[in-house]
Amino acid sequence: MRTLTLVTQKGGAGKTTLAASLAVAAAEAGERVIALDLDPQGSLGTWGDMRTADAPAVDRIGPDQLGSLAAILKALDGEGYTLAILDTAGVSSTGGNLAMQVADLALIPARPSRLDLHATMPTIETLMRLEMRDRFAFVLNQCPAGRSSRATEAANGLGMFGVLAEPALTQRADHQDALAAGQGVTEYASEGKAADEVRALWAWADRKMKGNKA
Numbered sequence: 001m002r003t004l005t006l007v008t009q010k011g012g013a014g015k016t017t018l019a020a021s022l023a024v025a026a027a028e029a030g031e032r033v034i035a036l037d038l039d040p041q042g043s044l045g046t047w048g049d050m051r052t053a054d055a056p057a058v059d060r061i062g063p064d065q066l067g068s069l070a071a072i073l074k075a076l077d078g079e080g081y082t083l084a085i086l087d088t089a090g091v092s093s094t095g096g097n098l099a100m101q102v103a104d105l106a107l108i109p110a111r112p113s114r115l116d117l118h119a120t121m122p123t124i125e126t127l128m129r130l131e132m133r134d135r136f137a138f139v140l141n142q143c144p145a146g147r148s149s150r151a152t153e154a155a156n157g158l159g160m161f162g163v164l165a166e167p168a169l170t171q172r173a174d175h176q177d178a179l180a181a182g183q184g185v186t187e188y189a190s191e192g193k194a195a196d197e198v199r200a201l202w203a204w205a206d207r208k209m210k211g212n213k214a
């Protein structure tokens with residue numbers, strides 16, 4: 001089983017949104033997925049409660065279970081899951097750190113603004129300390145539609161610190177509406193551009209994790 005973690009201390013970057021939509025897109029691509037909410041605020045868990053579809057599975061990991069995270073993942077592997085997607089809190093936390101350590105890939109969503117990029121630095125420092133240089137990537141999220149110099153500048157800035165996942169995700173109402181409806185964007189508006197971007201992002205993450213394993 002592979003583990004994909006969404007992490008950044010910055011709130012509002014898109015961790016929960018991407019965790020949910022990537023979980024759905026990966027399940028549609030044939031993975032047996034479990035999405036795990038490590039954030040005490042529980043947004044991903046709430047999204048899971050709204051769902052009626054069987055896949056992906058959605059569950060919560062409470063603060064008292066964090067110490068057993070590795071064992072929990074091992075048990076899920078034994079149950080036949082092929083992918084765990086971990087959503088984490090928007091603060092520096094034990095849960096966030098543990099979720100990074102167990103990850104085959106940590107994705108750091110960031111909006112393309114100077115303040116948002118600056119806010120990713122503590123997370124990058126932690127990943128470096130955990131010797132995860134080859135196991136993390138930035139995802140530019142909520143980029144303005146159309147060709148944007150802001151997004152290009154942000155991509156160049158982040159590129160100095162690590163790999164940038166492709167594609168960058170545009171700000172689209174589909175993301176908000178899908179989450180509110182308890183769906184991933186590929187369920188909510190399967191033919192839409194947001195869905196295309198999320199499917200492409202999953203394909204990128206899949207390739208990146210396979211490359212790292214080789």
Ligand SMILES: Nc1ncnc2c1ncn2[C@@H]1O[C@H](COP(=O)(O)OP(=O)(O)O)[C@@H](O)[C@H]1O
Nearest residue numbers: 011012013014015016017142170171172175176
């Ligand atoms: N690509 C996007 N387009 C439009 N809205 C987005 C996008 N990504 C995230 N959002 C919105 O931004 C807000 C914060 O996203 P969220 O996933 O909750 O961030 P985090 O989990 O990192 O705190 C939510 O209202 C979400 O709907």
Ligand SMILES: [Mg+2]
Nearest residue numbers: 015016039043
């Ligand atoms: Mg969140």
